[in-house]
Amino acid sequence: MDKHQGHILIVDDDEDILVAGKLLLKRHFSDVSICNQPQHIPTLLAEHSFDAILLDMNFGPGESSGQQGYQWLQRILQLDPLAVVVMITAHGGVDTVVEAMKLGATDFIAKPWQNEKVVATLSAAVQLGQSRRETQRLRQTNQLLSNASVPTSGPFILGNSVAMQQVMSLIERSAPTDANVLILGENGTGKELVARQLHAQSQRSANVFMAVDLGAVSETLFESELFGHKKGAFTGANEDRIGRLQAANGGTLFLDEIGNIPLHLQAKLLTVLAQRQVTPLGTNKPIDIDVRVIAATNVAKAELTNESRFRQDLLFRLNTVEIVLPPLRERQEDIEPIARHYLALYAKKYAKPDMSLATAALQKIQHYPWPGNVRALRHAIERAVILSISAQLTEQDFQLELTPNQAGEMAVEAKLSAVSKPDLLASKDDLNLERLEKTAIEHALKTHRFNISHAARALGLTRAALYRRMDKHGL
Template structure:
């Protein structure tokens, strides 16, 4: 069985049941204390502060409800399971309202008891794990984790401070790799909704045929292959924040459905006509100004106003070059620590290459470049020879032409794919559906390639 702690207390006035449970639980690894009434149980608990308490409801001198109240007052995190007879099930349910984790009705077998305790402990461990994960997420996405000393980034920070405490819909706009997802995360984890779900949806990666079922969910039998009910992202995010990344990629046919949901704050699963209330804060992101898509008829103006109470525009890295040394050093420390290498800085020529490069992939490209540099670096400082070929070219441009370095076929193919994708995105002003069409690939394939090369 799953054990959540070390010490367990049994409060039960029936001697045979009390001894039988104690022996079985000791075999499972628990240190067990026993009490024949509530008064003794509370006294033992005050001495040992048990991890789990099993208490009967009806006992001499003090009943199980009072034991529950005393235990929870002394140590709220202790798990309490109520033992009840069939005639007192209603009282056991009331005990759960007051903080008991579960109840088990007499008569029961030891196997049933062990299974019930195992389930309770599994749930407790999962809850504790979720709390730890929540703390880690809050630390990771704390406001101070977004780096930038430039004036433009300081303005972004101020906007995040203002909107985080509200429930306003936020639209984050910026080129690929500028940190839109990080800003969305910072807004959520610094908001009153920080302890509730944070659900991310990449609108560009969802096939058009699956968008509605992914966001709204579906009932069993709603379509071929729907073998069970599944909740959508809106329901999963209820109470928290839903991040709609690349919202400009949503097909026009779905935009009107999304608008209705945002207006009515209700969804209907596919295959159902029952409305389900949802309480979500919407944070959206787009890699190009949505006003352009409105003008061309690709995006609904009424939906734009619904998602755009506040706009945060992220500057490209080339417009805040004073942040490059700060970001590069942070990434260097991160990857040096991960790989166990003692790389402490950059040579002057490497920093000159950083400064001269246009950074079309923005902060994400810088991060990938530093990760590669740490991997290849054989000294205490990253040199220009450790940088990707594109950055080495910034230095080579100032020197007399030299023989072209030999690259592997794989490197040549990768560079050609990167250049082709960048050209297609530039030609379509960042519209990925059209760029994919130009390149002769599906939108999903283009999205995957951009992610692979750190350009997505």
């Protein structure tokens, strides 16, 4: 006879009942626990998740009123409102049974019992318990999804440059697997779109895609948000809350801005990913999870490989496959198709049909460095469509200005792209731009004894920009 999946707890002070009950039920259910002292019930409920509980009405010699059974029934339901409790009574009077049902019992079994009746009753109870918990999990998952401010439409990655063709090739090869993926790229390059494309092409595509912006999660709420919590786990925890990891079970969890997590929380995330179990705050019961993790960050790879900034064992677990998204300024041939796509989109949205892009305006946006990448281009097109007084967008419709920091960084890029420091070249005849940039950075690092802040200042770069270039050249 096949066993049903289900964990049952039998609570009775009669050892004969416990032994007989366990021998009978373990032939039909995957796990049966016994308890001869009801005082142990709170501890057992904290450590295990039971699909059904078989509870005696009376404990101790001479007890027959059923009051102890009523009290423990109420206590169980206070500790676990979803518990399914079947009462055991040697006195199957109608009044006793009715009172137990009023207090929340699901069913009852009278002593001496019939084996077939016990198995049938417990089978129904286990199914009810599992159904209740699955319903709660789905309700909480739907609540998380409904509260998430993420687009529900399918992913749409724009661009056909060589760099983006390489990105799409990596997506196509890694998506069907369950390998964890780390996506690197500046803000606005489309990291979440890549994550959604990976999910859409995976074997988990019919299940949940759960996105979490770790940059928006405070350190104090990190564990509650990802791991969940039980009611009363901390001040303000007024009800049970399912964590994002559990809500994404069977699907894909997208952890955006993974580089923002403090080291001590990185260790806790690593433990969960390694054990594939999550323990909500306020409980000792680990819950098995089956999720594919896709992480993303705008932090440069050189900073991620810095052990004082990011745990290398966590990095190793996250970047089974690594996808680097190029900034828009490095794929200028994609600017026109992206601009025309969003022009058509926003012209329709704002009821301005037949809008076009003037040649001068197109040239202007093609030569702008776009520090905000595709996101900034999209916003610029939307703003131009809204404010334009004609059917053709002109240069004047695009107010593109760089902040002082952005202008300084772009100016340094221009200088490094030009042959401006021949004294740094190993050979006066070597005018290769890539080698020139690498040599300039090496010279600045050596001059300032590899002090990143000083070297970046000498080059006119931010620390993040210098880290990106060091990573690019393998320095």
